[in-house]
Amino acid sequence: MEIRTNDFGSINGQKIYTYTLENNNGMRLTCTNLGCIVTEILAPDRNGMFENIVLGFNNVEDYIRNKTYFGALIGRVAGRIGQGKFELEGKVYQLPKNEGNNHLHGGYQGLHERVWDAEEIKTDSAVGIRFSYVSPDGEEGYPGNVRLQVTYLLNNDNQWIFTCKGYTDQKTLLNITNHSYFNLSGNAKKDILNHELTLKSHRFLELDKQFIPTGKISHVEGSVFDFRNSRKILDGKLSQNEQNILVGNGYDHPFLLDDHFNEEIILRDHETGRKLIVETNQPCVVVYTGNQIGGEYQTAEGVKAKKYLALCLETQGLPDAIHHSHFPPIIIGPEDYYEAKTIYTFTIDD
Template sequence: MKVSQEVFGQVDGKPVHQFTIENEHGMVLSCLDYGCIITKLIVPDRKGIFENVVLGFDTLEEYQKYSPYFGAVVGRVAGRIANGAFELDGENYQLPKNEKNNHLHGGPHGFSHVLWDVNIIEEQESVSLEFTYRSPDGEAGYPGTVDVKVTYIFNEKNELHIHYDATTDQTTLVNLTNHSYFNLSGNLKRDVLNHTLFLDSDQFIELNDELLPTGQRLNVEGTPFDFRASRKIADGPKSSHPQNQLVGKGYDHPFLLNKQQSEEIKLTDEASGRALIVETSEPSVVLYTCNQLEEGFDIRGVPSRPYLGVCLETQSPPDSIHHSHFQQCILEKGQDYHTHTLFKFMVKDE
């Protein structure tokens, strides 16, 4: 396997590096030490043509100006926190509000917007990038000093493993995910509406007008949210279901997974033959179909528009701190936070 690095830009006078790993099959992963951003994932189609299957930019300035978390690790807490506030161990905490009245993805200076330290580990069948960051007590309003490690393991099986680890010196909240936008057509030749998705999930979480969980779990049976037999992404934007309409004609919903680490998610583009299998230790995945991607900028020469990508954000349910029946993201002193998500790329025959 080949590993290289180059300077990608600067943040506060410090260099930002891009790391590129290529396996013997020609698959390529590129990522930054800024926000752990995955900038490129280059994989073959059924004709052996290698193309990029994630949304991203070629300059740091574009990420800072336009990016809706393209490829980044978000945290301390992924998703929205209602009113940017929560109570923990009898103490009230106020977080910055960066989406209307709510706190989103760790705030304006969350993990997606900081420089991480990197350690490269080369082995015969894989290369690991260990990203580490110490989040000080009070950062973005959260309690506790948190030591975080995110490890990208890229191997000869065309797999990307992401391990998330954290410890804290006092009780706090931690819920991490990667926010890559996938488009298996390759180099954004088409939108994702004709992508087919399988999700092993019987229930999704209802959202309110602020896209926050109401706390209600809804059954997928008989709705456009039933992906158990696979269905096209386009079914959501075409649907008159109130939940599809609410989020801008599509999906931006947490789905509760029936099982873990057993091919519970599969995204396929029949035209190219590319398929992506996702396995996770997490209890849920937020499916976002890029319904509200703003226009007015280019993504590597392609004008931005809705439905250019699909996010599969494996995590604990959003805003769980306000819903005691959800799996919680409370991390206590002495506890170890660890989750794992696998992205495996395959090619389907015609």
């Protein structure tokens, strides 16, 4: 197992590097100290062919220029906060409104555009990178100095283990996710409409026209939101359900998970045989099927941006939880310990 470091450019005089983790099976994960971005994951298909299964860019400039959040760490709060404000201990905090009237993914310069410190990790069973960053009080409008530590490990079981730990010196909000876009066809040769997704989830959140949760928790039974027995992503594109139409003919919805660390999320591409198993301690996964992907940019493989080019499986707390008392809280204080953990297992379908 090995780690390779390469120059990736600079931002405002700060050096940006890529770190390539490779296990004994030949699987590789490359990440960077800019926003803890995962730029590439090379995984085998059923014939042993290694191809990239996430969307990324070849240079720092494209990551800054194109607000895609490809592979990035998202925070301090993932998803949207309605009207970009919240109240905490009697004080109202106004955050940047970087998507219409709402706050999205931590603001204009959330954690995805910060330069992190990085150190290598090498053990008998894994290689990895430990990123660290202190988000100062008032950054993007959030209260509290928050110390963050993000670890990416790659082991010989072809697992990427993502852990985020956080500590604060005053009450604040924290809800972190990784925003990797997966396409198991390899090198984005095809879209993801024929990918099959299985979720251990019988409830999802209804969204309003601004993609903010209404507060209503709906049951999936009898709808195209029922992934308990597997379903093609294509079903969401073709659906006449107003919730699918609302988000651009597909999915961009939080699903409440019924189980944890028990193969609760499985994505399959039957053509290549690739299978991704996602397990987490987080209460939900936001399934975003790339309905809004578009623009003049191209991915690292030269594939032009288009709808349904890849999908995200964002394990996290519920979006806009600060405005819904019946959602699991995302408030942490100095006495609390925040830890989000997700394991991605890359394997082959039988």
